[in-house]
Amino acid sequence: MSQTVDESKIGGLGVSRKRVEDNRFIRGRGNYTDDIVLPGMLHLEILRSPLAHARIKSIDTSRAWEIPGVRLVLTGEMAATRNLAWMPTLSYDTQAVLATDKVRFQGQEVACVVADDPYIAKDACEAIDVEYEPLPVVVNPEQAVAEDAPLIRDDKAGQTDNVVYRWEVGDPAGTDAAFEKADVVSKLRLHYPRSHPSPIECCGSVADFDRATNKLTVYMTTQAPHIIRAAVAMVAELPEHLIRIISPDIGGGFGNKVPVYPGYVCSILCSILLERPVKWIEDKTGNLISTGFARDMYLDGELALRADGKILGVRMHAEADHGAFFADAQPSKFKIGLLHSTFACYDVPAAHLTARGTYTNKAPGGVAYRCSFRVTEAMFFQERMVHQAAKDLGLDPAEFRRRNFVRAEDFPHRTPFGFLVDSGQPQACLDVGLRAVGYEDFLRQKEEARKRGRRLGIGISTMTEPLGAGNSREYDILGIKMFDSAELRVHMTGKAILRVGAKSQGQGHETTWAQIVSHELGIPADDVTVEEGDTDTAPFGMGTYASRSTPVAGAAISLVSRKIRAKARKLAAHLLEVSEEDLEWELGRFSVRGVPEHGVTIQECAMAAYGNMPDGMEPGLENHAYYDPPNLTWPFAVYIVTVEVDPETGVWDVLNTVAVDDCGVRINPMIVEGQIMGGLTEAYAMANMQFITFDAEGNCVGSNYMDYLLPTAWETPGFELHSEVVTPSPHHPIGAKGVGECAAVGGPAAFVNAVLDALDDTGVRNIDMPLLPDRVWEALTRRHDVSG
Ligand code: CDP
Numbered sequence: 108m109s110q111t112v113d114e115s116k117i118g119g120l121g122v123s124r125k126r127v128e129d130n131r132f133i134r135g136r137g138n139y140t141d142d143i144v145l146p147g148m149l150h151l152e153i154l155r156s157p158l159a160h161a162r163i164k165s166i167d168t169s170r171a172w173e174i175p176g177v178r179l180v181l182t183g184e185m186a187a188t189r190n191l192a193w194m195p196t197l198s199y200d201t202q203a204v205l206a207t208d209k210v211r212f213q214g215q216e217v218a219c220v221v222a223d224d225p226y227i228a229k230d231a232c233e234a235i236d237v238e239y240e241p242l243p244v245v246v247n248p249e250q251a252v253a254e255d256a257p258l259i260r261d262d263k264a265g266q267t268d269n270v271v272y273r274w275e276v277g278d279p280a281g282t283d284a285a286f287e288k289a290d291v292v293s294k295l296r297l298h299y300p301r302s303h304p305s306p307i308e309c310c311g312s313v314a315d316f317d318r319a320t321n322k323l324t325v326y327m328t329t330q331a332p333h334i335i336r337a338a339v340a341m342v343a344e345l346p347e348h349l350i351r352i353i354s355p356d357i358g359g360g361f362g363n364k365v366p367v368y369p370g371y372v373c374s375i376l377c378s379i380l381l382e383r384p385v386k387w388i389e390d391k392t393g394n395l396i397s398t399g400f401a402r403d404m405y406l407d408g409e410l411a412l413r414a415d416g417k418i419l420g421v422r423m424h425a426e427a428d429h430g431a432f433f434a435d436a437q438p439s440k441f442k443i444g445l446l447h448s449t450f451a452c453y454d455v456p457a458a459h460l461t462a463r464g465t466y467t468n469k470a471p472g473g474v475a476y477r478c479s480f481r482v483t484e485a486m487f488f489q490e491r492m493v494h495q496a497a498k499d500l501g502l503d504p505a506e507f508r509r510r511n512f513v514r515a516e517d518f519p520h521r522t523p524f525g526f527l528v529d530s531g532q533p534q535a536c537l538d539v540g541l542r543a544v545g546y547e548d549f550l551r552q553k554e555e556a557r558k559r560g561r562r563l564g565i566g567i568s569t570m571t572e573p574l575g576a577g578n579s580r581e582y583d584i585l586g587i588k589m590f591d592s593a594e595l596r597v598h599m600t601g602k603a604i605l606r607v608g609a610k611s612q613g614q615g616h617e618t619t620w621a622q623i624v625s626h627e628l629g630i631p632a633d634d635v636t637v638e639e640g641d642t643d644t645a646p647f648g649m650g651t652y653a654s655r656s657t658p659v660a661g662a663a664i665s666l667v668s669r670k671i672r673a674k675a676r677k678l679a680a681h682l683l684e685v686s687e688e689d690l691e692w693e694l695g696r697f698s699v700r701g702v703p704e705h706g707v708t709i710q711e712c713a714m715a716a717y718g719n720m721p722d723g724m725e726p727g728l729e730n731h732a733y734y735d736p737p738n739l740t741w742p743f744a745v746y747i748v749t750v751e752v753d754p755e756t757g758v759w760d761v762l763n764t765v766a767v768d769d770c771g772v773r774i775n776p777m778i779v780e781g782q783i784m785g786g787l788t789e790a791y792a793m794a795n796m797q798f799i800t801f802d803a804e805g806n807c808v809g810s811n812y813m814d815y816l817l818p819t820a821w822e823t824p825g826f827e828l829h830s831e832v833v834t835p836s837p838h839h840p841i842g843a844k845g846v847g848e849c850a851a852v853g854g855p856a857a858f859v860n861a862v863l864d865a866l867d868d869t870g871v872r873n874i875d876m877p878l879l880p881d882r883v884w885e886a887l888t889r890r891h892d893v894s895g
Pocket of ligand 1: 614615616619620651652653654655656657658770771772773774775776778779782843844845846847848
């Protein structure tokens, strides 16, 4: 008689367990950085530059110092005496902490004030007199490389122009040969505009330097606390064991909370100088104008096509606008950095990619907003090119994809840029999506509607993207190899605490990580506490971004649970007085082979680890594991959108959105669906409404929520999600692949393709995002492309 634990009842794998963290979030009991209040705490505010490019002639802080309650007014010159006026960035560039020589973008940090309360600090910032000498402003890559362009980074020895990098990958000769053989060449040029991750919680930190212990504790909004600890140790030259970074609850990150911002550094420096805790909480406009912007890439591409629809080769060029400081992770160094990940689900024999990055007088850009480096731009461009190529050939876009997909039986597949895509079922996913949306029927409706002056359109986006950096052979940040970690301690009653190197910003790790332990050990998920984000207690990890948590940290959780199970087996053998080989494992219980009623539970093994271990066995039931993945994970996704465009106004409405996501084994289907819905919402927002740009003088247009729109439930269309296709990751211990960013990466092209499909008799090849009504109307009535 089997006494196996029923996994579905203990919150194991595949259970839509309710999110345990929501208990505190919906009760207003979350613990965010701004909730931290320490005795004697002071408040820091930052003075930002009103100009995009100007030489600083003088800074007079005397009026600010006179305001009662002001404790410190810090300028770049003062920071320089501590060697902290500049800091290194993730991409081995430098970024000003507080400007000393020039300001290089609107909103750049010029000085800061620490005072008894934030209002005094703000008033004191306004009392600082800065004399600027305006300089010519550069706001796009074309201006950046013009002959008479001003040199933005004249602080850098040897920098003679505004180019950050020039870089290429692929096979130029093979690609030329492919184009010579082509029957049709399909070209596309577009701009993926700047966008902002815009988490609801802005950035902030509370730095607390204790002179008595020499210990620096920093509570901060970071997605990667251990990397921050390493960076602080390097930059502030403090010993690593005396630095504790605590990342409490985070109200959304989306990549915005990966970089190190001047505000963090200022709060640390001021706390060291004043020997008091110093809190810095950014306001919304500060966040929108100065922290990690994303995208801003001009893309030129062409596909060499055979008349029967086969893609023979692809050429692409990317012009990336990085703003004044190259602060994102180095995209030309990483294998997934620029557009390398394109065409991984298509069988494309030859490809060549060139890229150039430029400095401009804009806030640092290029942050990986809900994506791995530049995967979003890559997938958008790929799927826009694929759509246009099908139209240029007069082929149905779904059929064109079918003719070019890598077949399920042909994985693992080596892409033209060198990735090994280990698994996938592209066609099976597309079939599910086409059936769900009623493809053939919609095409008929579209034709009928067109005859009556109505414009319907359907857009498809299909993609596989690399999720889960490392492996350590190929990926590092500041020389630290990319892997992840978990540490599991089972208490004597069989309850457990799990500490993980990742850091949730709302993705539900506290819920799903416990489910993995449950699946491996049969301990109810409710009996497992999950902790992340404290460098004094969590094992070393690279943090959460690029949907790497499940592929890497999730795998480490499986592995550490298996180590615990291996020790529990020894304990069970001791308790049952048989050899280990005579034991069978059923979930949550070991039993003697052939005598199933004779067994012990995992909880009984835990008790024995503390009270009845065999002679010579080390007491306790705890362990740790690091997972260095042999490959990335390769989820596959199909997004199909149908729209109706109003020809009178250019307004477009979404009729239907179908998503088919194959992310391997799902730990928690409900959480996965939440991730996909969130991603599609962001994709819709990027395609439809989000507009944050810069005028000719470098003023940020859209630096508030009146202008930069976040979609609410009111605007957001409904989504129909499908999970029928499951292709487990071949290397992940439970077959899971990442999913968090898929819909935000693959979604935008489906919306844009749908609108362009509704205009497919006009000769319009492209409208740049956001597809605002006036742009669509202009394209429709003037019959030309509209660039943004
Ligand atoms: O790194 P990040 O947490 O942003 O992304 P992820 O690893 O794709 O996971 C997002 C959320 O979905 C987490 O709570 C995961 O545990 C969950 N997930 C899942 O339940 N099953 C998967 N196959 C992938 C993710």
